[in-house]
Amino acid sequence: MIFLPMLLIKRVIPFCAFLLLLISLKAQEETLSPLTFTPQWLPQAQFAGFYMAQEKGFYRDAGLEVSIVHPSASVMATEQLKRGEADVISLFLVTALSKRSVDFPLVNIAQLSQNSGLLFVAKKSAGIHSLEDFNGRRVGIWKSGFDEIPKSLFRENNYEIQWVPLLSSINMFLAGGIDAMTVMSYNEYDQIINAGINPDALSVFACSDYGYNIPEDGLYCLQSTLQNRQEDLQRFVRATEKGWAYADTHREETLSVVLRIMTDAHVATNYAHQKWMLEKVLELHQPGSKHVSSGELAEPDFYKTLRLLLEGGYISEKISFQEFHRNLMQDQEVK
Amino acid sequence: MSLHPQKSIVARILFYVLPPCVVLFLVSLSIFYVSSKRTIEEMTHRNAELITERTVLRTEQVLKSIEKITENNIWLLENGELDEADIEAFTSRIVRDNLEILGCAVAYAPDSFSDPQKAFTRYSYRHLGRITSRGLDNETYAYSLQDWYQLPATLERACWVEPYFDTGGADALISTYAVPFYRRTNGKKEFAGVFAIDVSLDWLTSIVSSVRILDTGYAALISRNGTFVTHEDKDLIMNQTIFSYAAELESLLLREIGRDMQAGNRGFATIRLQEVDWVIAYMPMPSNNWILAVVFPKAEMYAPLRRITLILVVLLVVGLGLLSFIVIRMVTHQLAPLHGFTETVHKIAGGDFDVPLPDIRTEDEMRDLHDSFARMQCDLKEYISNLQLTTSAKEKIESELRIAREIQMGMIPKIFPPFPNLNELDLFAILEPAKEVGGDLYDFFLLDESHLCVAVGDVSGKGVPASLFMAVTRTLLRSIGPRQSSPAAMVSVLNRSLSQNNESSMFVTFFLAILDLQTGQLKYTNAGHNPPVWLHAGGTPERFDTAKNIPVGLFEEHAYGEHECTLLPGDGLFFYTDGVTEAENAQKELFSDERLMQCLGSSTDPDPRKVIECVRACVDTHVAGNEQSDDLTMLSLIYYGNSHEKHLQN
Numbered sequence: 001m002i003f004l005p006m007l008l009i010k011r012v013i014p015f016c017a018f019l020l021l022l023i024s025l026k027a028q029e030e031t032l033s034p035l036t037f038t039p040q041w042l043p044q045a046q047f048a049g050f051y052m053a054q055e056k057g058f059y060r061d062a063g064l065e066v067s068i069v070h071p072s073a074s075v076m077a078t079e080q081l082k083r084g085e086a087d088v089i090s091l092f093l094v095t096a097l098s099k100r101s102v103d104f105p106l107v108n109i110a111q112l113s114q115n116s117g118l119l120f121v122a123k124k125s126a127g128i129h130s131l132e133d134f135n136g137r138r139v140g141i142w143k144s145g146f147d148e149i150p151k152s153l154f155r156e157n158n159y160e161i162q163w164v165p166l167l168s169s170i171n172m173f174l175a176g177g178i179d180a181m182t183v184m185s186y187n188e189y190d191q192i193i194n195a196g197i198n199p200d201a202l203s204v205f206a207c208s209d210y211g212y213n214i215p216e217d218g219l220y221c222l223q224s225t226l227q228n229r230q231e232d233l234q235r236f237v238r239a240t241e242k243g244w245a246y247a248d249t250h251r252e253e254t255l256s257v258v259l260r261i262m263t264d265a266h267v268a269t270n271y272a273h274q275k276w277m278l279e280k281v282l283e284l285h286q287p288g289s290k291h292v293s294s295g296e297l298a299e300p301d302f303y304k305t306l307r308l309l310l311e312g313g314y315i316s317e318k319i320s321f322q323e324f325h326r327n328l329m330q331d332q333e334v335k
Numbered sequence: 336m337s338l339h340p341q342k343s344i345v346a347r348i349l350f351y352v353l354p355p356c357v358v359l360f361l362v363s364l365s366i367f368y369v370s371s372k373r374t375i376e377e378m379t380h381r382n383a384e385l386i387t388e389r390t391v392l393r394t395e396q397v398l399k400s401i402e403k404i405t406e407n408n409i410w411l412l413e414n415g416e417l418d419e420a421d422i423e424a425f426t427s428r429i430v431r432d433n434l435e436i437l438g439c440a441v442a443y444a445p446d447s448f449s450d451p452q453k454a455f456t457r458y459s460y461r462h463l464g465r466i467t468s469r470g471l472d473n474e475t476y477a478y479s480l481q482d483w484y485q486l487p488a489t490l491e492r493a494c495w496v497e498p499y500f501d502t503g504g505a506d507a508l509i510s511t512y513a514v515p516f517y518r519r520t521n522g523k524k525e526f527a528g529v530f531a532i533d534v535s536l537d538w539l540t541s542i543v544s545s546v547r548i549l550d551t552g553y554a555a556l557i558s559r560n561g562t563f564v565t566h567e568d569k570d571l572i573m574n575q576t577i578f579s580y581a582a583e584l585e586s587l588l589l590r591e592i593g594r595d596m597q598a599g600n601r602g603f604a605t606i607r608l609q610e611v612d613w614v615i616a617y618m619p620m621p622s623n624n625w626i627l628a629v630v631f632p633k634a635e636m637y638a639p640l641r642r643i644t645l646i647l648v649v650l651l652v653v654g655l656g657l658l659s660f661i662v663i664r665m666v667t668h669q670l671a672p673l674h675g676f677t678e679t680v681h682k683i684a685g686g687d688f689d690v691p692l693p694d695i696r697t698e699d700e701m702r703d704l705h706d707s708f709a710r711m712q713c714d715l716k717e718y719i720s721n722l723q724l725t726t727s728a729k730e731k732i733e734s735e736l737r738i739a740r741e742i743q744m745g746m747i748p749k750i751f752p753p754f755p756n757l758n759e760l761d762l763f764a765i766l767e768p769a770k771e772v773g774g775d776l777y778d779f780f781l782l783d784e785s786h787l788c789v790a791v792g793d794v795s796g797k798g799v800p801a802s803l804f805m806a807v808t809r810t811l812l813r814s815i816g817p818r819q820s821s822p823a824a825m826v827s828v829l830n831r832s833l834s835q836n837n838e839s840s841m842f843v844t845f846f847l848a849i850l851d852l853q854t855g856q857l858k859y860t861n862a863g864h865n866p867p868v869w870l871h872a873g874g875t876p877e878r879f880d881t882a883k884n885i886p887v888g889l890f891e892e893h894a895y896g897e898h899e900c901t902l903l904p905g906d907g908l909f910f911y912t913d914g915v916t917e918a919e920n921a922q923k924e925l926f927s928d929e930r931l932m933q934c935l936g937s938s939t940d941p942d943p944r945k946v947i948e949c950v951r952a953c954v955d956t957h958v959a960g961n962e963q964s965d966d967l968t969m970l971s972l973i974y975y976g977n978s979h980e981k982h983l984q985n
Contacts, residue, residue: 167477167480169482171497174559177485194579196561270575271583272582
């Protein structure tokens, strides 16, 4: 009889505790809300914050079971959102505004990037040293989407540009098929450098220096998703913010995760380029001189973008800022 | 065996032989190393260059053959009026006829096909062993924006497009050779489209991958934009450009090398990456301006040299060890008899003259040494035996001389005081011959109860002849004395006796005096002898200033005269031979008459024994241990007169 309490302490109590733990874990798993996020491009350091939020369990901690599904060459992020295959996507502001319509009521739930990484680069050897020198030149521009700002910029200055549509390669520029091209500071610019052209051989013009500091990456969902799953979205947005903060403070770890994800997805890459990209993207996230809280889309930026799209004829209807942007990072907790 | 350089010949030989050998070897090795290093560098560089050239040539052959296919077929596109079926047949035929071709595309520029409403394209490709054809113009594939179309169309020349990894079907690294084609419309050349051929780069990577140089050296292929097309490190392929790799390794030099490659230069570079020095030889491929680089670790280039050097150093150490061993063995062997000789010498020195010499079988210096030793041993034996004979003869003579001396000394009176009953007089004398026997003599005897005869003489020459002459003189004196009453008569008789039959012409200086003990009257004759000293009682000593006369024994008929004086009680006389005044010190200074007079003057005790001891001490002080060269004779007497008896009674 004297052994019974010892037996209880040694065997029965730990076993009960283990059972309780299993039950509670199961319960927690069951409460995780599934959410699919689609970035606007293939895996790269541009999306490091999302990867780290996933990797470090910030989404799970927020009660979300997030799937990060990258778009394929044939199906774009907007298409996946439209089809309901993604709950949240990331998009450039100009893309989102130009794609938004009555049938496709996109809502910006957090603005991540506050600055424009859009640059024009030209070889100095082509004789381009100032913006005026672009007049009459062949300038490469991406076919898929982000041509609104460059075209608007030159239209404003009344320059005649021979626009040469490009997919994503810089080979036309390197081979001399075009005199200049638009690049993202965090991506193609570094690709050009990594193709052997020294920075001092290039003339670089940042759109932000010419009044076009248009914010880029933001998080978008459909109006209906916002109404139905606001709490999940808010948790997602905040966990994402944590992910970006972690990426900022743990860059080497972040890079190794990015490289692993890219390798798994069979996307060609290298350390140096992703490191460059991470640094530049993190710079673009900084508000700089703009007075914005985190996740906020500055109203002037919104109107400037809207105006250039209207003037360029990319869209025909005005959009309400209040309808378009709802900063879930700063919103009150939803009861 | 000691190897101390000061103590051992072997050590000394090693000390002088080994360091020059080491220095010589090290100098030779350094020269060998430096020149070999240069040669190896040149050879390896040349080899790398040759490998690069050969590989480029091999790849060029294939690339050229691809280019040839387009050249041979493009006329059809430029001149023929082709419909859709013709073009599909055309592209299919090219793929079918050329196994190295994966796919072939003809893409007309929009509006330039025979049916201007269509942007016609046709692509034939191998798929699952069959040749399939399809169009390329669809929503997801904008052919006119693809590099293979855009580049030749824009640049208006044939291009090798940057390689890409096809995951669609070929699952291979592919590069496309694309050529623009033109149409003449109204005599005007217009761009009509692009003719492109997809080629798998497997053959190229296998050629490049098969290149080997040294142990781990390899070749890499780099595209126009710097992308690694082939590389030992598979992770680099299609992921990195040489420039991104340079950025990752933070090597500006690598970037510069990449730029030099891109500029179409061929060359060599040495670069340190990840703690390893690499040598890179590179060369562009003429067709597509891709770069072939041969890379190898610099250290491997020198590996054989290091091996040889190591072997040489080991050989040096072994060789020097062997040399030392041989030197030690040879020298020790050659010098081994010396130890025997050393022992022999020790034994000979110990008196064993018959000790056997070491056995020498060679006919060299050691044999000479042996013979010399043998001769020395013989001579030594002979010498020692002679020495023994001589020594025994000498010892015999010495023994005889000793006896002669005893006889001679026995002839002169040596008992002092000589006349214990005579109160008027005291007397003391010494005779110290320079050799065993001498030619000095003194004598004194009473002629009657009141007359004392005293004589001192010095025979010319020394040794045995002088001693014999002295013996004769003394014997004659004793026989003459009692029969003559005056000194002159005694000396004259003595002279006559000695002069007769004196064939050796020896002579003797002689002083003879007769003292009347009652009166103190002294009669004396000096025959060529040192005049005696008159020691006045309480006064200064005075020499007998008399004519010396000629010595006794020279002229038979010479008549000697005599002188006379009277001694006062307390007066003394001091007789001596020239052995006293001519006693020499080491500086050859004579004792001299002056020093004698001084000495006698300083003597305070008139007792004859004390006077002689005093002079003896003066002479000893003067000669200071220098060897006595002449017989030394002194005789001193003191005359007390008749008053002496009263004095004694008192």
